[in-house]
Amino acid sequence: MSAATLSPEVLAKYEPVIGLEVHVQLLTASKAFCSCANHYGSAPNTNTCPVCLALPGALPVLNAQAVEFATLASLAINCEVRERSIFARKNYFYPDLPKGYQISQFDKPLSEHGWIDVPTADGTIKRIGITRLHMEEDAGKSIHDGLVDSANHTSLDLNRCGTPLAEIVSDPDMRTPDEAWEYLTRLKEILLYCAVSDCNMEEGSLRCDANVSVRLKGAPEFGTKAEVKNLNSFRYVRAALEYEIERQIEVIESGGRVIQESRLWNSAEGRSYSMRSKEQAHDYRYFPEPDLPPLIVSPEFLAEARKKLPELPEARRARMIAEYEISSKDAFTLTATREFADRFEAAAKTARNPRRVANVLLSEIGGRLNAQGLEQEQSPVSMAGIVQAADLLDEGRISSKQLKQLFDVCFEKGEDFATVYEREKPQQISDASAIEALIDQVIATNPKQVEQYRAGKKTVAGFFVGQVMKATKGQANPALLNELVTKKLEG
Numbered sequence: 372m373s374a375a376t377l378s379p380e381v382l383a384k385y386e387p388v389i390g391l392e393v394h395v396q397l398l399t400a401s402k403a404f405c406s407c408a409n410h411y412g413s414a415p416n417t418n419t420c421p422v423c424l425a426l427p428g429a430l431p432v433l434n435a436q437a438v439e440f441a442t443l444a445s446l447a448i449n450c451e452v453r454e455r456s457i458f459a460r461k462n463y464f465y466p467d468l469p470k471g472y473q474i475s476q477f478d479k480p481l482s483e484h485g486w487i488d489v490p491t492a493d494g495t496i497k498r499i500g501i502t503r504l505h506m507e508e509d510a511g512k513s514i515h516d517g518l519v520d521s522a523n524h525t526s527l528d529l530n531r532c533g534t535p536l537a538e539i540v541s542d543p544d545m546r547t548p549d550e551a552w553e554y555l556t557r558l559k560e561i562l563l564y565c566a567v568s569d570c571n572m573e574e575g576s577l578r579c580d581a582n583v584s585v586r587l588k589g590a591p592e593f594g595t596k597a598e599v600k601n602l603n604s605f606r607y608v609r610a611a612l613e614y615e616i617e618r619q620i621e622v623i624e625s626g627g628r629v630i631q632e633s634r635l636w637n638s639a640e641g642r643s644y645s646m647r648s649k650e651q652a653h654d655y656r657y658f659p660e661p662d663l664p665p666l667i668v669s670p671e672f673l674a675e676a677r678k679k680l681p682e683l684p685e686a687r688r689a690r691m692i693a694e695y696e697i698s699s700k701d702a703f704t705l706t707a708t709r710e711f712a713d714r715f716e717a718a719a720k721t722a723r724n725p726r727r728v729a730n731v732l733l734s735e736i737g738g739r740l741n742a743q744g745l746e747q748e749q750s751p752v753s754m755a756g757i758v759q760a761a762d763l764l765d766e767g768r769i770s771s772k773q774l775k776q777l778f779d780v781c782f783e784k785g786e787d788f789a790t791v792y793e794r795e796k797p798q799q800i801s802d803a804s805a806i807e808a809l810i811d812q813v814i815a816t817n818p819k820q821v822e823q824y825r826a827g828k829k830t831v832a833g834f835f836v837g838q839v840m841k842a843t844k845g846q847a848n849p850a851l852l853n854e855l856v857t858k859k860l861e862g
């Protein structure tokens with residue numbers, strides 16, 4: 372069966388329905404229910420204790436920091452936080468789950484009814500609902516390969532047992548793989564801004580399962596969904612969704628029925644395989660965790676969490692677009708990470724003209740980084756250097772042409788702006804009479820432009836400025852030159 376056999380006309384008859392379940396490891400110092408270190412990369416089975424190894428009689432104690440982080444994440448995705456939520460045991464057998472159950476939350480999760488806004492292909496914003504965020508613990512890891520005896524043994528590393536997770540379940544609101552990709556991108560960005568997780572997908576800090584079904588366009592009911600598991604990059608999510616949508620359409624078109632099942636994505640082969648029929652909630656025999664009291668999130672705790680919430684990326688971009696008069700695309704560049712946005716804004720505040728700092732950073736530095744294929748953090752010019760350059764430009768002490776030349780040297784030699792400026796100190800002609808003489812020459816040789824200016828076309832002033840700049844090889848003091856050109860033309 373190959374999806375390539377489906378014509379665009381057939382594909383267009385159907386509408387995909389996508390919902391995502393995202394597991395995020397919380398960045399706490401210790402685990403969810405014991406004091407073991409929550410640390411990736413330790414030697415196998417070293418971060419363990421009777422609680423996370425599930426030895427008889429060991430009792431869980433809830434980590435307050437995990438609650439705080441899960442609450443922060445809940446607020447950031449606009450969920451209503453429940454005052455009283457209940458931990459429950461989710462029972463299933465797996466070798467890397469020594470307790471035989473996972474402590475999770477079931478019908479009374481920490482928070483519900485949230486949303487995040489994502490940009491869509493046509494430039495509009497789409498609101499994706501979030502069903503719930505609940506707290507749970509991670510399981511250990513089964514290691515099937517890479518060890519000496521992997522050929523005939525599976526090894527267990529239980530370091531991950533009891534790592535605190537937030538599971539964020541979206542409503543089935545997405546209709547294309549691109550929307551799913553956008554949703555994940557925005558969600559990850561929000562979580563990173565809140566600093567509740569490192570969201571490192573390679574280390575499994577952020578994992579995604581996708582629920583997907585298709586239905587004929589306009590059909591009132593959802594089709595039968597399949598769950599695709601093991602999606603450890605956004606690229607795989609997109610590829611797996613594309614594959615699954617076409618697979619289901621093909622099944623239906625050939626007269627078959629989609630079955631409810633879990634499927635495992637194989638990125639190497641670019642296809643998914645049926646894993647097992649999908650569990651229903653009742654298969655897990657959930658019941659309230661008898662060893663933990665209900666989790667009470669008091670109004671005071673919630674108010675404290677709200678205070679700790681940073682300005683979130685979407686709001687920050689909207690504010691920066693207004694404040695620095697930049698485009699939406701530029702706002703995305705400046706807010707790529709919270710750390711970078713913070714550094715930019717702290718620096719911009721110290722400048723004469725914060726907007727000019729944004730401008731210099733985006734056009735001059737950004738352009739050069741792009742051209743050389745460098746990341747922002749590889750820039751030879753520091754934020755302080757950008758501010759210094761913007762201020763010199765703003766004061767008219769260097770021309771924009773000189774600025775470009777100085778930045779060229781910075782990038783050529785890998786030196787910061789202050790160093791290059793000190794050494795090269797561009798010559799500047801600030802002698803009014805010398806500049807006036809040059810303007811007189813340009814006026815004398817361009818009567819047509821003078822006429823245009825005097826007839827009301829004031830933008831022609833730029834022509835005269837440009838000509839004098841050219842004559843001085845960019846060394847005329849730009850502020851003074853502008854002033855004198857206007858004076859001469861008006862006079």
Ligand SMILES: [Zn+2]
Pocket residue numbers: 402405406407418419420421422423424533
């Ligand atoms: Zn432990």
